[in-house]
Amino acid sequence: MKLVFSTQLYEKFLREIPLFRGLPTSLIHSLCSIVVPIQAVRGQVIYAEGTTGKEFYLLLSGELEITANGERLGFLSDGAFFGETPILDDASHAEIRRRTVTAMVDCKLCYLHKDEMKSMCERYPELALRLKRCARTEVKVNKKSRKFMAAMAEAAAGPISSGSSFTSKTQKLMQAWLPTGSPASPTAADTGQLQSQLEEQAAMLKSVLRAQQDLVAAVERLEKRDAAARLNTSTALDSAGASRSP
Numbered sequence: 001m002k003l004v005f006s007t008q009l010y011e012k013f014l015r016e017i018p019l020f021r022g023l024p025t026s027l028i029h030s031l032c033s034i035v036v037p038i039q040a041v042r043g044q045v046i047y048a049e050g051t052t053g054k055e056f057y058l059l060l061s062g063e064l065e066i067t068a069n070g071e072r073l074g075f076l077s078d079g080a081f082f083g084e085t086p087i088l089d090d091a092s093h094a095e096i097r098r099r100t101v102t103a104m105v106d107c108k109l110c111y112l113h114k115d116e117m118k119s120m121c122e123r124y125p126e127l128a129l130r131l132k133r134c135a136r137t138e139v140k141v142n143k144k145s146r147k148f149m150a151a152m153a154e155a156a157a158g159p160i161s162s163g164s165s166f167t168s169k170t171q172k173l174m175q176a177w178l179p180t181g182s183p184a185s186p187t188a189a190d191t192g193q194l195q196s197q198l199e200e201q202a203a204m205l206k207s208v209l210r211a212q213q214d215l216v217a218a219v220e221r222l223e224k225r226d227a228a229a230r231l232n233t234s235t236a237l238d239s240a241g242a243s244r245s246p
Helices: 002-015 025-034 114-123 125-157 168-177 188-244
Strands: 036-040 045-047 055-061 064-068 071-076 100-103 107-113
Touching: 002 025, 002 055, 025 107, 025 114, 055 114, 107 114, 114 125
Parallel strands: none
Antiparallel strands: 036 107, 045 100, 055 107, 064 071, 064 100
16 A cells, blocks of 8 residues: 555656656656655755765755855755765765755655665666666766866856956855865866867857758748648649539
């Protein structure tokens, strides 16, 4: 009875999470059986920066605030998931939380525990493969983030110029993303490379947009041509019918 209730409650939600999307129904149902529901009241800290944890959280309803080093980084709302690093990385340092997550309103959440997920991976090789792929993707993203996050933060505040100094707020934002011991300031080469990459990406996006516009225009021309051809055919048939009439 409990499994049926858990499946009804969490199946649709789990299927929509990219981490589990497309997995077999039997696996999703098994995941539902290990989901642990929790309630959080306004102002409650789900977990704090610097603490350890093995839970992968899912926000069913409510709103959460994400902070690091005393700086607000953003918010999470219905359908969001967070704290997945411990289940993607077996290293002990992966269990150290790098953010503080606080409930802004009364929230409904649930979580999957790392130990339970390990058992699930042993039963379902496809889940283990999915987690490994996601872990590799996360590593690639994190490497890029660590390299350019500081420059991106400065770029968001204004144009990057040679010799520009980083504000205290930007330094804190950098430290929130960079692991302990990583350099806090990008080099001039990094910022120049970032600007170059952003310009290349902007040019590529413009090119894609132009191609999309050309495609839309071509489709519209084809549709008009087909409509005109159908009209001409219909007119010809009407004329032929009229000529055969007594």
